[in-house]
Amino acid sequence: MGTTETGTRGITGLDVRPVGGHLGAEVRGVDLRAVDADDVAALKDLLHEHEVLFFPGAGLDEDEHMALGRAFGEVAIFPMSRLFGATEPKFQTITDGPDSPPTADSWHTDVTWTEEPPDYALLMATVVPERGGDTLWASMTAAYEGLSPTMQAMITGLEVVHDNSSFIDAARWKTKSGGGDEKAVDELMDRLQATYPPVVHPLVRTHPDTGRRALFLGGGFMRRIVGLHDDESRAILDLLTRHIDDARYHVRWRWAPGDLAIWDERSTNHRSAGDHFPQHRSIRRIEITGSRPYFDPDRVPAARTGAGGH
Numbered sequence: 637m638g639t640t641e642t643g644t645r646g647i648t649g650l651d652v653r654p655v656g657g658h659l660g661a662e663v664r665g666v667d668l669r670a671v672d673a674d675d676v677a678a679l680k681d682l683l684h685e686h687e688v689l690f691f692p693g694a695g696l697d698e699d700e701h702m703a704l705g706r707a708f709g710e711v712a713i714f715p716m717s718r719l720f721g722a723t724e725p726k727f728q729t730i731t732d733g734p735d736s737p738p739t740a741d742s743w744h745t746d747v748t749w750t751e752e753p754p755d756y757a758l759l760m761a762t763v764v765p766e767r768g769g770d771t772l773w774a775s776m777t778a779a780y781e782g783l784s785p786t787m788q789a790m791i792t793g794l795e796v797v798h799d800n801s802s803f804i805d806a807a808r809w810k811t812k813s814g815g816g817d818e819k820a821v822d823e824l825m826d827r828l829q830a831t832y833p834p835v836v837h838p839l840v841r842t843h844p845d846t847g848r849r850a851l852f853l854g855g856g857f858m859r860r861i862v863g864l865h866d867d868e869s870r871a872i873l874d875l876l877t878r879h880i881d882d883a884r885y886h887v888r889w890r891w892a893p894g895d896l897a898i899w900d901e902r903s904t905n906h907r908s909a910g911d912h913f914p915q916h917r918s919i920r921r922i923e924i925t926g927s928r929p930y931f932d933p934d935r936v937p938a939a940r941t942g943a944g945g946h
């Protein structure tokens with residue numbers, strides 16, 4: 637049974653239905669083509685509460701999708717596009733099929749190998765397989781809160797080196813397996829590595845809007861915890877990676893063409909189930925520019941007001 641949330645600003649009378657125990661809500665009753673600043677502020681309030689919002693059948697075309705992204709903030713230019721000289725954002729179109737196996741079936745949040753990873757992402761499904769191809773999100777706030785107080789105290793304040801080596805390895809493998817120009821790709825990847833050297837981010841971050849603490853895990857972009865031996869670092873990162881595999885922290889969305897998802901990159905991880913291969917699946921995504929992740933030991937989390945089981 638759904639719940640109706642009116643909020644204190646912007647959109648009123650929304651039908652907001654939580655779909656997961658710790659995160660996720662389906663939203664109906666809003667025309668995303670006609671939102672104003674107050675509406676976007678209200679949607680952000682909902683997003684900070686539920687961490688990922690689903691808009692079934694939104695059906696936005698590319699111009700409408702981009703306009704909605706710009707209403708949320710500055711649309712990010714993907715680092716690879718910057719290397720090619722892009723000065724305006726473009727969609728990241730991810731297409732899977734018989735000749736392009738899915739590669740995102742592992743927990744991550746996006747481009748943590750940059751100094752300022754994105755705040756939000758907006759993803760539209762355009763081609764949906766007959767079976768499989770769902771996307772899953774995990775609440776990093778709930779996952780942090782699910783750790784013992786002793787473990788929380790042990791990892792809070794630790795920092796992690798993130799880099800783009802796994803992204804580069806995947807690009808080189810794809811080029812080699814597809815018969816592309818390996819020399820050109822090697823040169824491009826060398827430029828990417830030089831332009832975006834390793835960065836250090838907190839293992840536990842403070843959400844700038846809510847004050848809540850969240851695990852900040854970058855999946856394959858994480859190299860090591862600063863100040864620990866490699867085996868110590870790997871033990872902790874492996875433990876946390878297994879910890880967020882717990883289904884209690886997840887929500888799973890079965891796509892239909894035209895569905896839109898908007899999520900908070902700062903408080904979630906996500907993964908794309910690879911069970912649809914070799915069926916075709918295509919999605920388009922934009923991300924909203926973020927700020928440097930940080931940990932504030934003195935920040936008191938804001939009180940939670942909505943449903944969702946947190």
